[in-house]
Amino acid sequence: MSQSGFTPIQLYRTATPSAAPSAGNLADGELAINTADGKLFYKDSGGVVQTIASKATGTAGGSNTQVQFNSSGALAGSANLTFNGTTLTANTLALTNQLTVGNGGTGGTSFTANNVLLGNGTSAFQVVAPGTNGNVLTSNGTTWTSAAPSGITTGKSIAMAMIFGF
Numbered sequence: 001m002s003q004s005g006f007t008p009i010q011l012y013r014t015a016t017p018s019a020a021p022s023a024g025n026l027a028d029g030e031l032a033i034n035t036a037d038g039k040l041f042y043k044d045s046g047g048v049v050q051t052i053a054s055k056a057t058g059t060a061g062g063s064n065t066q067v068q069f070n071s072s073g074a075l076a077g078s079a080n081l082t083f084n085g086t087t088l089t090a091n092t093l094a095l096t097n098q099l100t101v102g103n104g105g106t107g108g109t110s111f112t113a114n115n116v117l118l119g120n121g122t123s124a125f126q127v128v129a130p131g132t133n134g135n136v137l138t139s140n141g142t143t144w145t146s147a148a149p150s151g152i153t154t155g156k157s158i159a160m161a162m163i164f165g166f
Helices: none
Strands: 011-014 031-034 039-043 051-056 068-070 076-084 088-090 114-118 123-129 136-139 142-146
Touching: none
Parallel strands: 011 031
Antiparallel strands: 031 039, 039 051, 068 076, 076 088, 114 123, 136 142
């Protein structure tokens, strides 16, 4: 006895390699399997026959840590994209958008040589270009600024003594 709101479906099969059902062979929601190719088909509500599964050679999706993806209708995995339940590893990371500060990036798309990044809030960086020749980066306890060094004469060597206490 069928459940209310559901219609029984027919199952079709073939052992002919590369055979696929046509839309005229199936009613909406009906299934067909090709046992030679290991492909499972169904007809969607738009009248289009879809492949919903395909056997793969070897282990479907690669190893137990590889991220699975659809590769021409079959599950595949790549040793270059893995997830062990905690860490996602992408051997060659290529992002289409900049990585935000909140996600560990800088939020920038390019930088000029010798510039310095300074945090300018909780979610952004500021790019600071080199200052005047001879200036140093100093702090007033709240912000950074580029200023001439205090008490240092240019052209003189500076001796510095360090004492380490244990």
